[in-house]
Amino acid sequence: MALYLVQHGKSLPKDIDPKQGLSEEGIADVERIASVAKGYGIRPRRVLHSGKQRALQTARIFAAALASADRVEEKNGLKPMDDVASFAQNLSVSDDLMLVGHLPFMEKMTAYLITGSTDTLVFKFQNGGIVCLDNDADNSTWFIKWALMPNID
Numbered sequence: 001m002a003l004y005l006v007q008h009g010k011s012l013p014k015d016i017d018p019k020q021g022l023s024e025e026g027i028a029d030v031e032r033i034a035s036v037a038k039g040y041g042i043r044p045r046r047v048l049h050s051g052k053q054r055a056l057q058t059a060r061i062f063a064a065a066l067a068s069a070d071r072v073e074e075k076n077g078l079k080p081m082d083d084v085a086s087f088a089q090n091l092s093v094s095d096d097l098m099l100v101g102h103l104p105f106m107e108k109m110t111a112y113l114i115t116g117s118t119d120t121l122v123f124k125f126q127n128g129g130i131v132c133l134d135n136d137a138d139n140s141t142w143f144i145k146w147a148l149m150p151n152i153d
Contacts, residue, residue, distance in 0.1 A: 002132050002145060003091060003113075004044055004098040006062065007106050009128040011054040019053040029128035029150040030058050034065035036148055037130060044098035046071040050078035052102070058128065059100040068098070078102075084109045084118055093135040093142075106131075113142035126150055 009026030011017075022030070043066055049059035051074040063072045077087040078101040088109065091097070099109075106125050108118040113133060115122060122144070123131055129149035133142050 001094050001096045002044075002134050003093055003095070003142075004042070005106050005110060005125075005131045005133065006058060006098060006100045007103060007125040007127055007129060008052070008054040008058040008100060009061075011127075017053075021053045022057045026054070026127060027057070027061070030061045031065070033128050033130060033148050033150060034062045037062070038065045042066055042130075042132075043096075044068050044071075045096040046073060047098040047100060048073050048075035048078065049100040050075070050102060052079070055100045055102065059098075062098060062100065066098075075099075078105060080105050084112045088112055093133070098130075110144070114144070123147065 009022045009030040011020040011026055012023050014020055047059045047063045047068050049055040059072050063069045078099060080102040082105055103125060107121060110131060111120050111122045112118050126149045131147045132145045134145040135142055
């Protein structure tokens, strides 16, 4: 079981799309990463997203590829500036959950779970990438298990 944190794919600028849906590049990146994750047998039980168009689209692409299409839900608390500490209180690695959201939330959530503070950057996300977190044997410490990113820069 695991916790999968995903930053939405690259989106269109507001002047082109006021809802900032995914760009063609964003769709292609998310589809590619989702395909790789599928090849590794990643199967989250649920895929939660922030409700913003780009997060919803990203969640649907991952869910379709990872056989979780009927388990995509909007979840309060995943917006860019939401409080990671209050959201983290209800997280459990046994949920096998994918969260699709935004920066700075995803980087702060990763830092908070690993260090207990949001002040230290422990992983630099990319649009459309996945960071998989897991717990140690006694469920007291989170760690980065693996990551899939669109680019290696």
